[in-house]
Amino acid sequence: FEDQLHRRGQVDLETAADVDTLHETWARKFEPIAIGDVELSLWIEDEDRRFNLNTLIDQNGAVVARSQGILERLMKSLKITDNSLPQRLIDYLDKNNQGLFEKSAKNAPLYTTRELRRIEGFDDTVLFGGTGPGGPTPGLLPFATTWSAVQVNVNTAPPEVLAAVQKG
Secondary structure, three states: OHHHHHHHHHHHHHHHOOOOOOOOHHHOOOOOEEEOOEEEOOOOOOHHHOEEHHHHEOOOOOEOHHHHHHHHHHHHHOOOOOOOHHHHHHHHHOOOOOOOOOOOOOOOOOOOHHHHHHOOOOOHHHHHEEEEOOEEEEOOHHHEEOOOOOOOOOOOOOHHHHHHHHOO
């Protein structure tokens, strides 16, 4: 197993270490591994394929309008209808105590997307998806991160993230 990981890393370095795409060896699923009665599936995803929620606030604690627009478009495309959620997240992140949703605000960057559960309105349906009148809807988590670069990797990003970023 470690040999597979090492070979995949070598292939990435041999082609273009500074560019990741879904056509590289690392982006393919590993063969499932049977462990007793359980089958383990493993894959690697580029974290830069997701929208970084911490980009909503700049170094000085001010709102970044472009990032706010991206989040709003992404949520709309995911059929997340609570329009207060982007502002709730911004109030949670920003460094000031002014805003409609400052109760229990962290006023600092998110360490992990799990922290979203601390913000009112970010329930299981918003985070993981659900079934609505129009059928199943995806949640926010597959498209969001707290640990990527400031820019989204257009070579690996899903269509929902690309559409939200391109309109900005």
